[in-house]
Amino acid sequence: MSKCSKTNKWGDIDMGKRFTAAFASALLAGTALAQAETITIATVNNGDMIIMQALSGAFEAAHPDITLDWVVLEENVLRQRVTTDIATGSGQFDVMTIGTYEVPIWAQQDWLVPLETLPADYDLDDVLAPVRDGLSYDGTLYALPFYAESTMLYYRTDLFQAAGIEVVDQPTYEQVRDWAAAVHDPANDVYGICLRGKPGWGENMAFLSTMVNTFGGQWFDMDWNPTIDSPEWREAIGFYVDLLNSYGPPGASSNGFNENLALFSTGKCAMWIDATVAAGMLSNPDQSQVVDTLGFTATPIAVTPKGSHWLWSWALAIPASSDAQDAALEFISWATSKEYIQLVGAERGWVSVPPGTRASTYANPEYQAAAPFAQFVLDAIQTTDPIDNTLNPSPYTGIQYVGIPGFQAIGTQVGQMIAAALTGQMSLDEALESAQRSTERTMRQAGYLR
Amino acid sequence: MTKQHQDKLMITGLAWFVAVVIFFPLFWMLLTGFKTETEAVTTPPSLFFAPTLENYEEVMRRADYFKFAWNSIFISGVATLVSLMLAVPAAYAMAFFPTKRTKSTLLWMLSTKMLPPVGVLMPIFLLFRDMGLQDTQIGLIIVYALMNLPIVVWMLYTFFKEVPREILEAGRMDGALPKDELYHLLVPLSLPGIASTALLSIILCWNEAFWSLFLTTSDATPLTAFIASFSSPQGLFWAKLSAASTMAIAPILVFGWMSQKQLVRGLTFGAVK
Structure with missing residues (x-):
């Protein structure tokens, strides 16, 4: 067999050349030419x-x-x-x-x-x-x-009116929880509040960073040590998990901006805290069924207004x-x-x-x-300060993110752990502890910590 | 009802179930493409609605579909031809003139498929940049042809192994050279196998979305980039994305439909002797 392969030549040179020429011309014909301006x-x-x-x-x-x-x-x-x-x-x-x-x-x-x-x-x-x-x-x-964009709180005026709720210009998270409890009606497919739950630095962590800020927490102290295991984080994330599990829609851990937009615009959410850019979408009758019952107010705060809404x-x-x-x-x-x-x-x-x-x-x-939402949006943007972003001094800029190169990875990883706490796969303490550990590890690798 | 009859009924039922499970997402995509954006996200989803063509109009207005489709057809077709041209002689040699290293060579070839593509992104990106291959059809053709080569060689190898060597030997007795054996005996005998390999390679090229998004910008972008442009971080997009996806899979679906006879013949080739 091997003898046979050695005694016979493989190549048909003419045929090979013909193929090569045909393909080269076919390929060159398909390549595009660059244009100057x-x-x-x-x-x-x-x-x-x-x-x-x-x-x-x-x-x-x-x-x-x-x-x-x-x-x-x-x-x-x-x-x-x-x-x-x-x-x-x-x-x-x-x-x-x-x-x-x-x-x-x-x-x-x-x-x-x-x-x-x-x-x-x-x-x-x-x-x-x-x-x-x-x-x-x-x-x-x-x-x-x-x-x-910044963030604001959207609500359904009809549901709030029916529940006798007076919305204030600057609500607190405590008030939001009370309102959510009052309008939560899962039997009729209306949920008290919709918030981002989908893991990602630009998804759940964008919202949760503002929440941690207003509860008095921050991502890093002045020496770049992560502070995810601090009482402020525990309180903020605990509040979020409890709020969403009690009054949120089912499967909230897979909801990002678009999913919540779909839920709110089809009348399934009584409240939603998210980007101001949604105001235009919710006011557009082609995209939204709640145009006539759309209300909005400022993003809620907890202990400090600093960093409570993003930019x-x-x-x-x-x-x-x-x-x-x-x-x-x-x-x-x-x-x-x-x-x-x-x-x-x-x-x-x-x-x-x-x-x-x-x-x-x-x-x-x-x-x-x-x-009609113009003034809210302007006020929200005008009152953001990416530098003076937290209650206590922080070494970084950014409100819903930390302006360092590795943050996308850190944010997404922490986001996954918090999503696990939301679904009950991990306890709140476990999630925050492992988020703290993994962030410390990443910061050490990046040379911020020794 | 006899036992045989019962079994047949059960198998038919199972086949229908599997077919429906596989077909349902496609059916849903087709349906969603004809809904408005709000209808597309309404829960519970509606099965009966007033169909609209507005998504298709919007998709056509916003992107040059035919440019993307031509790139997909040209790149998949030529890449498949190139990999077949390399793989047919390779598989012939491995099937009929094996050495002691043939088996390990085959395994080694397949092992290159086990590396995640992102692992070689940087070297390939830099090579493409330096060779001026970025955003060219020829660049994607090279990547796709090489990417599918291990699978194409493997498939052809198994098909060629099914061909009785006596037929080739008889040809050789009549004075046929290896190239005659290859082109006049082996290729015609295993044509269904080659056709189904080609089909699989075309489908793999058509669906490839990693390299096509990284190595092209605007001139050589195939339909995968067309679909990617209709996903939106802020705003409802499911209906338009479904319309774009339906348009992206339509050519390959029609092609697959037309050649299903070949495909089935190829896949069952040599199964019954």
């Missing part, structure tokens, strides 16, 4: 971003030398994709959609282009100060805010590896300008304009008329 924009599939994509024809008409190429990705995929791209300097993107968490960290690594010279009519002073500060590093701006902004930044930085700056200045907000107002209605970024939006009577 095209800017590639990586973004997420949020309502406001989709409107930007739809209206971007106006930008292209005004800038015939610039073509826009959109890459829309799922949020987690976008983060991984953009991080890989930027860390290896491969320059696939000219504009990136990133958040307040990434901007200072990436700016420190020199991954982003500093935005020192903006067009004269941009009016940077019109951008709300907390948002501007959140997108700066060392006093320099590195991204322009497309929209910004997040989806912003547009230019990676240092981009080879079309001038065109990219033109685009991001346009997409975050007053002119763009006017365009959305005129084309899509004022309730659809990107919220939370500019004082001029909130001063606009048309916006005030279209968005």
